[in-house]
Amino acid sequence: RGLKDVLPKPKKALRLMRLTQINTGVFIRLNKSALQLLKIVEPYVTWGYVNRETATKIIYARGHGKVAGNRTKLNSNTQISASLGRGADIICLEDLVHEIVTVGPNFKTANNFLWPFK
DSSP states (O other): OTTTTSOHHHHHHHHHTTOOSTTOBOOOOOSHHHHHHHHHSTTTOOOOOOOHHHHHHHHHHHOEEEETTEEEEOOOHHHHHHHHHHHHOOOSHHHHHHHHHHTOTTHHHHHHHBOOBO
């Protein structure tokens, strides 16, 4: 369970990517530093590119958000607009999916709002 028997360097990289439990998933913006992290954790993870359909299915089926610091199921647009509406202009689930898939200017805010998928 967790990162018990992992060497220190890959363990730190997994924590940076918010992968602290087995069988969890996250969205990551692919850049030079992310590629270096993926090379370090390659024996422990499977990664690839996501399309809109897959991202929509994952977020709708297993999506949880960080509302007031707690993990809550994404079942209404009011939760999303209350948490992300002011600064990021994300007011519904479709806006959230669009921001994740297109890696838009508010990707970091949207991704930090999403809890790692279990």
